[in-house]
Amino acid sequence: xxxxxxxxxxGVSLATASRAINGSxxxxxxxxxxxxxxxxxxxxxYSPDANAQAMARGRTTWLGLIVHDIADPYFSxxxxxxxxxxxxxxxxxxxxxxxxxxxxxxGIVELLTRQRARAxxxxxxxxxxxxxxxxxxxxxxxxxxxxxxxxxxxQPLLDVDTVVIDNRAxxxxxxxxxxxxxxxxxxxxxxxxxxxxxxxxxxxxxxVLTELGAxxxxxxxxPSEFTRDGGYEAMRRLLRNGPGVxxxxxxxxxxxxxxxxxxxxxGVRVPDDxxxxxxxxxxxxxxxxxxxxxxxxxxxxVGIAATELSLAAPSSEPRLVHVGASVVLRESTPPRG
Amino acid sequence: xxxxxxxxxxGVSLATASRAINGSxxxxxxxxxxxxxxxxxxxxxYSPDANAQAMARGRTTWLGLIVHDIADPYFSxxxxxxxxxxxxxxxxxxxxxxxxxxxxxxGIVELLTRQRARAxxxxxxxxxxxxxxxxxxxxxxxxxxxxxxxxxxxQPLLDVDTVVIDNRAxxxxxxxxxxxxxxxxxxxxxxxxxxxxxxxxxxxxxxVLTELGAxxxxxxxxPSEFTRDGGYEAMRRLLRNGPGVxxxxxxxxxxxxxxxxxxxxxGVRVPDDxxxxxxxxxxxxxxxxxxxxxxxxxxxxVGIAATELSLAAPSSEPRLVHVGASVVLRESTPPRG
DNA sequence: TTGTATGCGTTATCAT
DNA sequence: ATGATAACGCATACAA
Numbered sequence: 001x002x003x004x005x006x007x008x009x010x011g012v013s014l015a016t017a018s019r020a021i022n023g024s025x026x027x028x029x030x031x032x033x034x035x036x037x038x039x040x041x042x043x044x045x046y047s048p049d050a051n052a053q054a055m056a057r058g059r060t061t062w063l064g065l066i067v068h069d070i071a072d073p074y075f076s077x078x079x080x081x082x083x084x085x086x087x088x089x090x091x092x093x094x095x096x097x098x099x100x101x102x103x104x105x106x107g108i109v110e111l112l113t114r115q116r117a118r119a120x121x122x123x124x125x126x127x128x129x130x131x132x133x134x135x136x137x138x139x140x141x142x143x144x145x146x147x148x149x150x151x152x153x154x155q156p157l158l159d160v161d162t163v164v165i166d167n168r169a170x171x172x173x174x175x176x177x178x179x180x181x182x183x184x185x186x187x188x189x190x191x192x193x194x195x196x197x198x199x200x201x202x203x204x205x206x207x208v209l210t211e212l213g214a215x216x217x218x219x220x221x222x223p224s225e226f227t228r229d230g231g232y233e234a235m236r237r238l239l240r241n242g243p244g245v246x247x248x249x250x251x252x253x254x255x256x257x258x259x260x261x262x263x264x265x266x267g268v269r270v271p272d273d274x275x276x277x278x279x280x281x282x283x284x285x286x287x288x289x290x291x292x293x294x295x296x297x298x299x300x301x302v303g304i305a306a307t308e309l310s311l312a313a314p315s316s317e318p319r320l321v322h323v324g325a326s327v328v329l330r331e332s333t334p335p336r337g
Numbered sequence: 338x339x340x341x342x343x344x345x346x347x348g349v350s351l352a353t354a355s356r357a358i359n360g361s362x363x364x365x366x367x368x369x370x371x372x373x374x375x376x377x378x379x380x381x382x383y384s385p386d387a388n389a390q391a392m393a394r395g396r397t398t399w400l401g402l403i404v405h406d407i408a409d410p411y412f413s414x415x416x417x418x419x420x421x422x423x424x425x426x427x428x429x430x431x432x433x434x435x436x437x438x439x440x441x442x443x444g445i446v447e448l449l450t451r452q453r454a455r456a457x458x459x460x461x462x463x464x465x466x467x468x469x470x471x472x473x474x475x476x477x478x479x480x481x482x483x484x485x486x487x488x489x490x491x492q493p494l495l496d497v498d499t500v501v502i503d504n505r506a507x508x509x510x511x512x513x514x515x516x517x518x519x520x521x522x523x524x525x526x527x528x529x530x531x532x533x534x535x536x537x538x539x540x541x542x543x544x545v546l547t548e549l550g551a552x553x554x555x556x557x558x559x560p561s562e563f564t565r566d567g568g569y570e571a572m573r574r575l576l577r578n579g580p581g582v583x584x585x586x587x588x589x590x591x592x593x594x595x596x597x598x599x600x601x602x603x604g605v606r607v608p609d610d611x612x613x614x615x616x617x618x619x620x621x622x623x624x625x626x627x628x629x630x631x632x633x634x635x636x637x638x639v640g641i642a643a644t645e646l647s648l649a650a651p652s653s654e655p656r657l658v659h660v661g662a663s664v665v666l667r668e669s670t671p672p673r674g
Numbered sequence: 675t676t677g678t679a680t681g682c683g684t685t686a687t688c689a690t
Numbered sequence: 691a692t693g694a695t696a697a698c699g700c701a702t703a704c705a706a
Contacts, residue, residue, distance in 0.1 A: 002698090003699065004700090013676065013677045014677085014699095015677060022701080028676085029675070033675090048451055049392075049453060050452040050453065051388045051391045052392055055386075055682050055698090055701095057702095060388060070407075070416050070417050071414050076410070077408050079432070080406070080434070083407060083434050092431050092452070093433075094431045095416070095420060096424075096430075111429065114386065257621075258624065284594075284621050287598045288624070340683065341683080350692065350694075352692070352695090365691055366692085385683085386682090389682070390684055392682090392683080392685090392698050394698090
């Protein structure tokens with residue numbers, strides 16, 4: 001059913017039908033006609049074609065979200081926030097996943113450009129890869145040129161509005177809190193060396209430790225993937241070959257859980273033999289045993305903030321919205337006697 | 338940049354430019370002209386308008402996924418599968434959440450109808466609510482009338498192709514396995530009474546127990562929300578007021594985790610004092626302690642299957658695709674001496 | 675207030 | 691093989 005069929009059925013012009021049904025701003029249509037049109041539309045089960053509307057209006061109601069892996073609770077929480085906020089704005093969220101391959105991001109941005117999405121939220125953290133970052137910068141520029149707006153979650157290095165999670169400060173606070181609990185010999189599961197979020201967390205953690213005179217041995221800094229399995233492997237290496245440590249900081253919760261599993265498999269008790277802390281405070285992991293000390297990031301709020309930022313009136317300078325991260329100590333890092 | 342600008346720049350007609358760039362089926366365009374067009378497009382940074390294409394072609398590349406809560410690992414795993422499969426088909430996934438309110442589903446379907454989505458996958462399980470189900474049936478019929486196709490994950494009661502998870506058989510197998518492990522006194526955290534997935538799991542579990550002569554006391558069947566907090570509350574009630582039980586079956590993993598937390602808080606040890614089993618085998622929960630016995634559902638595959646089903650050529654009869662669920666016994670339900 | 679006519683950017687039909 | 695031109699379904703500037 002098209003609008004002109006409705007118009008015919010109601011005995012009015014296409015324009016009048018359009019005005020009656022859209023009915024938004026200046027509803028300049030006589031009440032009886034309006035009723036006639038609405039009834040005709042109902043009778044014919046008319047459903048406006050959003051694509052045609054988009055074309056005629058010159059703007060769509062799509063908001064594109066780009067993540068690395070939707071099954072990862074970190075991203076699914078952000079996605080929940082983006083979904084909430086975009087629905088509030090009458091926008092429909094489209095979700096694309098890179099499957100952990102940042103090199104696919106520019107292509108996704110180009111797709112969203114073709115779709116004339118109103119806004120894009122890029123949730124996946126940056127990597128230290130100039131080539132990919134340059135292509136991404138270019139793709140985003142193209143999107144903006146076509147009239148779209150953008151917000152990023154992560155590191156402010158793509159010349160676009162960005163929600164910056166205070167990874168560095170949060171990790172520093174965690175280091176301080178652990179030190180105050182009596183820990184002195186630290187290990188870190190550092191994640192991938194080129195992963196900027198992982199790097200920020202590591203840097204913040206080390207900075208404070210150094211400040212406190214407890215710099216870890218280099219051999220106690222173990223890189224790995226940013227995943228559960230990465231945490232598992234890194235922890236096993238640390239336990240088998242590394243220097244003895246009292247507490248291990250995994251740069252995210254999922255890795256921390258992997259680390260705890262590795263400890264179990266190696267016959268090392270947590271927290272009796274070694275304490276473990278993570279980062280993110282993933283909701284689904286709040287109930288693991290022992291309860292995981294971590295740094296809470298309000299991920300749903302991050303998603304909401306990024307969405308609002310992406311929809312805000314464009315400014316000349318890239319805006320930054322900072323989101324704090326607060327230490328939550330639980331059973332996995334008890335005070336040391 | 339529009340296609341006609343590219344055509345002008347290349348010195349060809351709009352039609353030729355379209356053919357050269359689309360280049361799909363019968364690419365009947367001379368090679369040198371083709372090159373000229375492609376170069377002009379590149380020079381002008383032309384990006385085809387997907388909305389206009391959709392309108393001209395009469396079909397879009399949207400696939401709509403409807404879930405209850407994207408932050409729930411159950412749904413985010415299905416979403417990962419749907420995203421994978423739809424990308425393979427060149428479709429873009431849009432994601433809508435009901436926030437656990439099934440009554441919002443028909444409205445979402447209508448939105449997707451307006452958007453002329455190619456297909457819809459409804460992942461949220463049905464409730465025993467005729468009113469909502471009727472409205473949903475009607476909304477889906479409207480969507481199909483407009484040319485779209487649909488697949489459901491859950492219970493086959495909406496006259497559409499459905500991926501049926503073998504909840505009943507899986508729960509029955511679990512009951513049998515626990516019984517074989519020596520358990521005799523069972524409790525069940527049953528979830529919401531009108532939640533069909535919860536109900537199927539409960540029914541399958543009870544059926545086998547009855548068969549084995551171990552029917553639980555009615556007081557040992559405790560309803561609650563389908564969430565972590567629901568599991569927590571139900572377990573607390575069971576531990577405080579219910580009959581003593583040896584093992585508790587929570588109808589999903591997230592509830593089981595809540596139940597384990599409740600046990601801890603009540604000073605009841607798992608599995609020494611009471612064993613716990615769940616359902617789903619959520620990846621993120623594989624590492625909890627004690628490791629959770631559960632019934633594995635291949636959720637990513639479910640998402641893939643549902644997507645393929647939704648895209649398959651429509652048939653007169655609603656098709657059903659069955660997905661098995663297999664028992665995985667871990668530490669939370671050790672054999673009883 | 676209502677209707678007419680045009681445009682949105684593309685594909686597809688029809689001549690040429 | 692290429693080029694006019696008519697759809698596609700709607701919104702809107704302009705005219706009445």
